[in-house]
Amino acid sequence: MTKNEIAERLEEIAVLLELKGENPFKIRAYGAGARVLESLETDEFEQLVADEKLDSIKGVGTALAQKIGELHATGELEFLTELRASIAPGLVEMLEVPGLGAKKIKAIHDKLGVDTIAGLAEACADGRVADLAGFGAKSQEKIAEGIRNREAYGKRHLWWLANEVAQPIVSGLRARPEVERAEAAGSLRRGMETVGDLDFIVGSSDPAPVMTWFCELPEVKEITARGETKSSVRFESGLQADLRIVPPAQFVFALHHFTGSKDHNVAMRQRALERGKSLSEWGLVPAKGDGTAKEKAERGESVEVADEAGLFGELGMSFVPPALREGLGEIEAAEAGELPSLVALSDLKGAFHNHTTSSDGRNTLAEMVAAAEQRGWAYLGIADHSKASFQANGLDETRLRKQIAEIRELNGSGRFKTHVFAGSEVDILTDGALDFSDELMAELDYVVASVHNALTQSEADMTKRIIRAVENPHVTMLGHPTGRLLLRREASKADLSKIIDAAIANDTIIELNASPWRLDLDWRWWRKAADRGLICAINPDAHECDGLDHVAAGINSARKGWLQPHHILNTRSLKDVRTCFARKSSV
DNA sequence: GCCGTTTTCGGCCCGACTGTTTTCAGTCG
Numbered sequence: 001m002t003k004n005e006i007a008e009r010l011e012e013i014a015v016l017l018e019l020k021g022e023n024p025f026k027i028r029a030y031g032a033g034a035r036v037l038e039s040l041e042t043d044e045f046e047q048l049v050a051d052e053k054l055d056s057i058k059g060v061g062t063a064l065a066q067k068i069g070e071l072h073a074t075g076e077l078e079f080l081t082e083l084r085a086s087i088a089p090g091l092v093e094m095l096e097v098p099g100l101g102a103k104k105i106k107a108i109h110d111k112l113g114v115d116t117i118a119g120l121a122e123a124c125a126d127g128r129v130a131d132l133a134g135f136g137a138k139s140q141e142k143i144a145e146g147i148r149n150r151e152a153y154g155k156r157h158l159w160w161l162a163n164e165v166a167q168p169i170v171s172g173l174r175a176r177p178e179v180e181r182a183e184a185a186g187s188l189r190r191g192m193e194t195v196g197d198l199d200f201i202v203g204s205s206d207p208a209p210v211m212t213w214f215c216e217l218p219e220v221k222e223i224t225a226r227g228e229t230k231s232s233v234r235f236e237s238g239l240q241a242d243l244r245i246v247p248p249a250q251f252v253f254a255l256h257h258f259t260g261s262k263d264h265n266v267a268m269r270q271r272a273l274e275r276g277k278s279l280s281e282w283g284l285v286p287a288k289g290d291g292t293a294k295e296k297a298e299r300g301e302s303v304e305v306a307d308e309a310g311l312f313g314e315l316g317m318s319f320v321p322p323a324l325r326e327g328l329g330e331i332e333a334a335e336a337g338e339l340p341s342l343v344a345l346s347d348l349k350g351a352f353h354n355h356t357t358s359s360d361g362r363n364t365l366a367e368m369v370a371a372a373e374q375r376g377w378a379y380l381g382i383a384d385h386s387k388a389s390f391q392a393n394g395l396d397e398t399r400l401r402k403q404i405a406e407i408r409e410l411n412g413s414g415r416f417k418t419h420v421f422a423g424s425e426v427d428i429l430t431d432g433a434l435d436f437s438d439e440l441m442a443e444l445d446y447v448v449a450s451v452h453n454a455l456t457q458s459e460a461d462m463t464k465r466i467i468r469a470v471e472n473p474h475v476t477m478l479g480h481p482t483g484r485l486l487l488r489r490e491a492s493k494a495d496l497s498k499i500i501d502a503a504i505a506n507d508t509i510i511e512l513n514a515s516p517w518r519l520d521l522d523w524r525w526w527r528k529a530a531d532r533g534l535i536c537a538i539n540p541d542a543h544e545c546d547g548l549d550h551v552a553a554g555i556n557s558a559r560k561g562w563l564q565p566h567h568i569l570n571t572r573s574l575k576d577v578r579t580c581f582a583r584k585s586s587v
Numbered sequence: 588g589c590c591g592t593t594t595t596c597g598g599c600c601c602g603a604c605t606g607t608t609t610t611c612a613g614t615c616g
Contacts, residue, residue: 025599029588061589099605101614136607186616199616230603232615242616244603257601262616269600280601294602 001075003037003045006068009080010034013067016083018102019091033064035263039328041528042497088115096154097146098224099139107132121147152238156194158486160516160553163188165239166198169217176213178206180248185258189322191556193486193519198241199258203251214243250282250297252305257281263327264320271315271331284314323559328527342559345552347571352381352423353448353479353511353539354548358403359384360392362544365406365420371545373418378574381421381539382407383448383479386435388427392452397440400424404443419574421445421581425479430454432468434475441474446581448511448539450479451492459493466494467502476584477509477537477569480520488517496521500529507584509569510534512561514554515541526561537569 001009014030036059037045048054049072054065071077094105094117112128114120123129124144130137146153166184173182179202183189186199204210211231215223224240225232232242246254257265257280272279273287280293283302296302305311309319317334321342324330333339355361356368363371365382372380384403385394395403407422423446427435434441434449441447449469457465470478481499482491503510510529513520518541521529526536538554540547558568565571569580 023588026588028599032589059589063588099614103613134607134612138606142606197616225604227604232604258616260616266600273600278600282602292602293600 001071003040003042003072006071007034007037009071009077010037010064010067013080013083015092015095016080016087019087019095019105020083021102021106029059029061029064032059033068035327036060037068090116090119093117094120096150097143098153099142099146104134107134117147117150149238153234153240155238156196156487157237157239158516159188159191159193159195159556160550162195162198162239165219165235165237166200166241169198169200169214169241172213172217173200173202173210176210178204178210180204181251183255185255186260189259190261190325191323191560193516193523193553193557197239200241200243201251201255201258202243202245203248203254204245205247207245210245211243246281249304250302252308252311253279253283253297253302254281256308256311259322259325261326264325264330267327267331268315271317275315277314279315284311321559323556324562326560340562340564343555343563343565343568343571344559345555347565347568348377348538348551348555349573350377350379350381350418350570350577351514351539351542351548351551352421352446352477352537352570353383353425353513354381354542355384355425356382358399359389359394360543365403365410366415367545368542368548369410369416369418369420371548373416375548377418379419379421379577381423381446383423383425383446385452386424386426388429388435389425389452394427394435395424397436400436400440401443421577423448423476425450426475427452428465428469430457430465432465434469434472438472438474444474446476446584447474448477448479449475451483455483455489455492457492459495462492462494463498466499470499470502470508471506473506473584475508476581477511478503479511479539480513480515480518480541481510482520482522484520484522485517486519491520491522496525500525500532500534504529504533509537511537511539512554512558513541514538514550514552514557515547516550516553519553519557523557523560526558526563526567530561530563530567534567535569536563536567539570 010030011034014027017027036057054060054068055062067077091105091109094100108114111132112123114123124140129135130140166188170182170184173179181203183201184198185201188195188198202210215226215231215233219235220233221236222234224234230244232240234240244254269279276287278285278287278293282294283297285293285296285301303314312319318337318339320330320334354368356365369380385392387394387396404422407420411420423444425448428449428451429435469475484491510521538551538558540550542548
């Protein structure tokens with residue numbers, strides 16, 4: 001069993017133990033074990049298993065090492081099998097209902113004998129839930145509502161769409177006279193590919209009118225909590241938003257706290273404690289002394305900081321950009337002054353994977369180039385679909401040659417300042433062969449090779465198929481390597497480690513497809529891959545002019561992957577990109 | 588279940604809000 005599959009099993013154990021009412025710290029240990037496994041490189045993990053050194057991993061002790069070892073060797077774990085058998089799957093599902101946690105689910109199960117969502121809905125309908133100790137009419141109605149809207153409430157939201165909702169709210173908050181500072185925090189600020197809910201942090205000494213303004217936004221469908229300093233609302237789409245208002249002096253601490261991630265915060269707090277201080281959303285206060293952190297902060301015992309850089313500085317660290325705050329080594333790097341200078345949107349000088357009306361785009365070649373010029377890009381790559389993608393009106397050899405000629409003519413005309421590269425998004429056929437001949441591909445400036453069919457091949461077949469394409473000397477870059485569509489379609493099964501190795505060995509670039517629905521290759525792979533020499537191309541996969549702006553989503557992911565400008569092809573000058581393409585095509 | 592420059596036991600991050608309670612447990616982030 002692979003390391004990520006093992007991590008999933010540990011996560012499952014954590015959930016099941018929670019429903020059993022186990023010691024919360026034991027539960028946390030399983031969850032922490034799962035996360036630490038996910039962060040390990042596969043080779044590293046396999047070595048540790050071979051050496052029987054699993055317990056040398058921080059967060060993995062004797063018990064977890066034994067269980068991980070058993071899962072790795074046999075793919076099964078008796079402990080888990082028994083645990084599963086002892087808990088009805090319906091109880092696990094109930095965790096998705098807002099307001100229901102392990103304790104309440106246990107009470108419902110123990111006292112009412114209910115072990116399915118349907119059974120719970122019935123128990124709400126006939127009033128049995130309200131009669132339970134610790135429950136009442138309101139809890140019952142909330143649970144019933146949660147079951148009815150389970151699908152919409154449980155759903156995550158694409159970063160891009162959530163950001164479109166969030167930005168006007170941030171602007172609206174900042175425009176209010178009572179508001180000194182306002183930011184969107186949470187996973188949105190960290191640039192995660194999907195977002196569970198929105199978190200707004202406001203610094204103000206007069207919170208009441210701000211709270212009212214927020215709760216009365218026209219798009220609010222329901223107010224799920226309303227207090228003096230915190231309110232939660234739900235929008236029509238099911239997206240939930242929280243507003244927290246703190247005194248201006250505490251704004252930076254609250255912003256940092258609610259930006260997260262949880263792992264990052266835990267590490268930051270531990271670091272503060274090592275220095276005799278306690279960090280919370282209220283401030284950075286001495287760990288010793290009377291009262292809670294909040295009380296100390298209110299007595300003025302917190303250090304004062306003007307911004308987050310000041311907060312990190314107090315803990316002897318350089319500023320950690322929100323994108324890196326995932327608890328994946330950023331604390332250590334910041335302490336050592338070894339944080340990367342992350343790539344920024346302004347570093348991009350163009351992009352390579354874009355479509356026109358020749359295949360399935362909505363704008364013509366000239367319109368797309370004009371849009372690139374408007375954005376100040378030095379170059380734009382056109383890579384329309386190849387003939388195998390007939391559903392996308394892919395170009396055959398004749399139409400492609402005609403397009404190449406058009407592009408050469410456009411470049412020669414001097415009509416646009418933006419240079420156009422003639423490329424193609426060539427289908428990787430089922431067996432790994434390419435949809436165009438080597439001769440035709442040699443006529444292009446570059447080739448993006450992508451998989452568009454037979455996405456459900458076995459891992460072995462898909463890996464072999466993609467590697468064969470990556471090894472073709474005419475393939476400049478691999479497009480959307482896993483084919484995933486966020487929240488809609490799972491990634492294809494493939495051994496990405498092997499594919500990355502093959503790309504590095506063959507001087508082939510891998511795309512970070514910046515379409516907000518794809519963000520593929522996922523940011524979690526990039527840090528180590530780039531360290532080993534993999535070059536990235538951030539490509540919007542634009543199907544219309546405005547689609548070029550999706551590079552911003554790609555930049556978010558690239559930053560999360562610790563990428564710097566020199567890791568990314570499209571930060572290079574026109575001249576350098578030409579050199580890179582020429583080297584590849586002269587092979 | 589994990590961890591240790593207070594090391595083999597006793598901690599483990601912490602606060603807001605809700606609902607059901609009369610002082611707090613549960614959920615959430």
